[in-house]
Amino acid sequence: MATRSDPRELGAPLAQRLAATRALTLALAQPLSDADAAIQPFPDASPAKWHLAHTTWFFETFVLRDAGVAPYDDRFAYLFNSYYEGEGDRHARDRRGMLSRPSLDEVRAWRAHVDEGLDRALPSLGPGALALVELGIHHEEQHQELFLTDILATLAANPLEPAYGEATHYPGTAAPLEWINNPDGLTMIGADPATPFAFDCERPRHRALLHPHQLASCPVSNADWDAFIADGGYTTPTLWLSEGWDWARREAVTAPLYWREDGTYFTLAGRVARASAAPVAHISFYEAEAFARWAGARLPREEEWEHAAASDDPASGQQLDHAAAVIPATKTGWFGAVWEWTGSAYLPYPGFVPEEGTVGEYNGKFMSGQMVLKGASCATPRGHVRASYRNFFPPSARWQFSGVRLARDC
Amino acid sequence: MATRSDPRELGAPLAQRLAATRALTLALAQPLSDADAAIQPFPDASPAKWHLAHTTWFFETFVLRDAGVAPYDDRFAYLFNSYYEGEGDRHARDRRGMLSRPSLDEVRAWRAHVDEGLDRALPSLGPGALALVELGIHHEEQHQELFLTDILATLAANPLEPAYGEATHYPGTAAPLEWINNPDGLTMIGADPATPFAFDCERPRHRALLHPHQLASCPVSNADWDAFIADGGYTTPTLWLSEGWDWARREAVTAPLYWREDGTYFTLAGRVARASAAPVAHISFYEAEAFARWAGARLPREEEWEHAAASDDPASGQQLDHAAAVIPATKTGWFGAVWEWTGSAYLPYPGFVPEEGTVGEYNGKFMSGQMVLKGASCATPRGHVRASYRNFFPPSARWQFSGVRLARDC
Amino acid sequence: MATRSDPRELGAPLAQRLAATRALTLALAQPLSDADAAIQPFPDASPAKWHLAHTTWFFETFVLRDAGVAPYDDRFAYLFNSYYEGEGDRHARDRRGMLSRPSLDEVRAWRAHVDEGLDRALPSLGPGALALVELGIHHEEQHQELFLTDILATLAANPLEPAYGEATHYPGTAAPLEWINNPDGLTMIGADPATPFAFDCERPRHRALLHPHQLASCPVSNADWDAFIADGGYTTPTLWLSEGWDWARREAVTAPLYWREDGTYFTLAGRVARASAAPVAHISFYEAEAFARWAGARLPREEEWEHAAASDDPASGQQLDHAAAVIPATKTGWFGAVWEWTGSAYLPYPGFVPEEGTVGEYNGKFMSGQMVLKGASCATPRGHVRASYRNFFPPSARWQFSGVRLARDC
């Protein structure tokens, strides 16, 4: 199960991890038709094909170009750059669903070509280039999760409710909620300098101050959420942040995304009965916050969560081992199944310095209007998970496997 | 070349025409990938696959259902009803591009199934049902033209500018513009009751009054339009209708749709040099109107145009004979190459009575906010053309093969 | 009561009519506070103060400027030009409610100044300038009606429902509907060349062809409209034009504008019980069209209406005699109480030539996207009314005193 690199083995393992990562992306695309892979369900989500292409563009641009390798097709940089201003003009984000060409097969051919180029180039790359390969692997792992959440949104937009695949993980039984005492006082959070890889936004490791509090032993379940709905959770304005209430009215939100009124929900495995013990997913920060207020609790702060999770094994919990139609299962630890909204805004850590060069646009430029999520989900590639990881989305985002764990002051 | 039915031959020829029509639609889809056929370039245009499906739904619903044939898939009616309120709920028009399933091949299989059903049912259909088959053929011919204009918009939305096919018709040389004296006084317009088929909006044939005027012998050419642009046509507000000027500013319109700044335009055959003698196409009513004012002229009225064209052969001119990447060619008569905007609003004729039943929603409900176009275009199936034909689009529409011919009072 | 000029009396009467017109506008503003006069209830309506200022700007610009009189305040032209592109840049239409200065009193002072200037200039003006004074009078009369409809919209936007004044006209009893046979065949419509004044869009007088039809003897009443609502008029899509149905859904339209659910409506005299025999007002073209379909009838064509009304006295009927809180009363003739939507689009007459110069932007540039209304309303200044008058508004407009009369083919 452990695909995580050992810090002592940078070099040969990099090539292996690169190959495994590239292969997993291809495997994720295997069940899709050319048309499935072309659809953009809404502007913040991308077509599956785009993820295949963009991750390839990343290696071609930031690794192969500097290694003197000519691009496969000069026109692809314009189409598949995501947001790197330093890399020139690019196709409008909300028009990614207009691209029937290159076809899914043509993108696969490009991937193969770039994979061969990387294979050839790898032995002679210097440390800077190797660091970019490492970054590219983690970047592609992120897009693997987005691949699954975006194709879920794509298939959900079709009244025929087609399934991506057959369910391979399934919810277990619930453990009773307990309140865990987390210590207060000073702690350290952020990525350890000795860690083989971390994104710039996780650094530097720094002191943080914890105030007296407790954390729930498990996230909020679908059954808990049913109780919230039954108690008027979505119709009681005083439970909500003002912005959240306006959002819920405007978007007519009355349940988590993909819930149907008949006790089912739409999943990668199609429409199935909701697992009541499994953690609720596909909720926004606004909904998480309203639920916490209703429950007489609050959301954990990033540092509280990270401190508590630091001693847990990041490889534990339900994560993505191979291409599959994953559905969140019961979660007993800190990682996997669903990401957990925190009450912390996504802002720079003390002493934060963005990565150098164009890739430095990677995280810092998104540090406004977003909230941090911690943990990992059933769609996070196993090996991509660590306590210091800072996932982030706007407070209204629901198409991720986003859930919530309660906290309270004490 | 003449595929038009003879009024004396309703019966056997109907089956032949039905087969030919259904075959042409399939042929139009032949060059497309599954993804090409799934994309909706903007809300008023539909995916190619949707046209294949909707025309099939029409026959299944209005012909086979009454013949007692069960639908191929119960879920398709919801997806592929266009706007018939009488036929129940339907998929939102602006979400037609979200349907990767059914796939293009699955839609083809449905078509084949319905075609067989029609074959079997045809011999025993009564006159009412046969009239609906006739209507279905003409309905499908309309969608053949939309198929081409919509796929042109789809491919144009891709920065790679893929071609639908190779050009098969090509612009000839221009004839000099002459002013033709059309008589004034009373005339008759509208579909002749003896005509084998006409849409309800073309009826009844009725008297119309012509005022002294002249019509141009040919439509405005690309070269003429270049002169309009060079003379500040798009930057002189007093040439424009107020609504048109606001539209042109808001949409940043500075040339016909698909024109590129380097003397080329994007066509079904890809990006090619503009043919200066060919009629300008892909202009809105607003642009046509501004051009006419600039030229010291006006747009023809529907009755003027129809009277003048009545003696011309509707089968003349460049029209769609078989699936091809058509481009407007030089036009000497009244039909083909480009539709011609008139100055007439699309309103009911004196004595207009809508078709009975759900199909009666067909034309009457669109009689506001639209202008009439006459003639036919290079994408109009040959045989679908007649002088009484009333095509209509909102004044801002540009993705049709829409051009303009000048008129003047005298 | 008759304030209409006699064609033989152009000269002295012009000064009198000018004074009377300018005085009426002032009188209309008398009940308003500075704040009342500053509010713009929605982008297509203007603040009361703006009407006072714009009509003054018209005379200052098109008459006094050419007479060599310097503008009162150089900055006002920018603020109070409506849409004359030829007169340079202007304040954005949807920002007219941002102007607390100049105050209502300052605008009154400007009016007085311009009135004195006109008084002084009038004796020495040539025929061209006198024609512009004439045009300015009629232009100001149009704005008097808009003044009332816009202040009605302004006061209606206030939950306190303040009245503009006390009701001075009140609905009488209804006459039973009769169907009047209008002749068919050729007739003449448009402004008579001998008429003392007409807008360019009413010209030239020309032949028009009538088809066999009948017109109702009176417009549709509030009681009739209650029956339409009770019969599901607003919830039956097949009664509506497609565009109208979408509009009614989007805007949540379920009754005429200003109707309240308790049998009252908001009027210039405040909220009062609806007069069931009085003609329905504040309906859109879309609603008029749906009502007519529901009633098995259609809307009159412009030429049918004009032919029928030609022999009626335009001074008859309930029109605006002096500043008052008018409400539509029962109507027996063709003029007054409510404007009547026709089924005719507002398009140029055969041989139409716009007025020369900047004032020529006056009517022609609005000839798209609008429908013609005929007659006059309770807010139309008496003397401003004639059978050839072409009022026009977009099909969704409801804030005018717009009603409907039925027609039918026969």
Add this chain to the structure above:
Amino acid sequence: MATRSDPRELGAPLAQRLAATRALTLALAQPLSDADAAIQPFPDASPAKWHLAHTTWFFETFVLRDAGVAPYDDRFAYLFNSYYEGEGDRHARDRRGMLSRPSLDEVRAWRAHVDEGLDRALPSLGPGALALVELGIHHEEQHQELFLTDILATLAANPLEPAYGEATHYPGTAAPLEWINNPDGLTMIGADPATPFAFDCERPRHRALLHPHQLASCPVSNADWDAFIADGGYTTPTLWLSEGWDWARREAVTAPLYWREDGTYFTLAGRVARASAAPVAHISFYEAEAFARWAGARLPREEEWEHAAASDDPASGQQLDHAAAVIPATKTGWFGAVWEWTGSAYLPYPGFVPEEGTVGEYNGKFMSGQMVLKGASCATPRGHVRASYRNFFPPSARWQFSGVRLARDC
């Protein structure tokens, strides 16, 4: 100058402060016409009259109602409730500019009536009610600042650029920027429990951890901002947060709000030459953040700022002493002239508990999508200022007197 209450004097001083506060609001309205006071320049700003009315509604609802006093006008609660869901339905925020009635004078009369009621009720109020009077005073002080920023926006929307008054404060000379060493380690922030008044969001006082850093001795000046612009600050995407860049493009932002291209800016005293040494104002968080990146610095964190300012006198600096057309002047301390954007999101403090009852909707419900500003501005009533104060606005807000001070890690 010191109008701040002494904690030992709650009682008599409360009545004095109440009277002084109510009088200042009236004085602020003195220069305005009825129309000036009615205009809402954009949905997030309110008409001046609305501020007068809403602050009165607050006392009538939360103090007088519980003291058994009947409301002055039953209809006003609907009009002048801002966002208290617990107090029932209310007038739409973006329609506040539709209210010409009640007039400015009528609102003044209401104010006088409520002031008398408060006078009468005050002697017999219990501690809970007195706390609400105290809250009402601070609430009204907040609206005094909004009154000035909103009327500035209102007058700025008028091309005539009318002045609110004559300038009474004027910029001095600049001190050179120095970097101040703030200590690192643990500190205490938040309102001292012994403080006579603080909003719930400032509590509880709690430990905070400072990381090594320096703060600038003064805010960024207009001259500094000129240098930023000259160096391409608004045209270099890599300086900006992604969301900020999109905002600046969409809104065409190229300078602080109210700056004109000729070296002037629009102020409450009309359009005047920009004071280059004075702190820049009317910038968004996005602009502040981009400036800091350009300057190789960052924004201060809330706790850094508060720690540094704790020892400064909150009554120092340019603040609002009486009704005046204030303009930011040179600032040497921490308070006054301009609010300073921090890099901290507006989120609940550890242990935060909202105020009980409807007034508890006051702050907590806005804790998403907003950034904290510290200090005070030239429009903040003197006495309303303290180091623990947490002002907050969305990152795009510019109509406040919002500036920026730099910080840097060390």
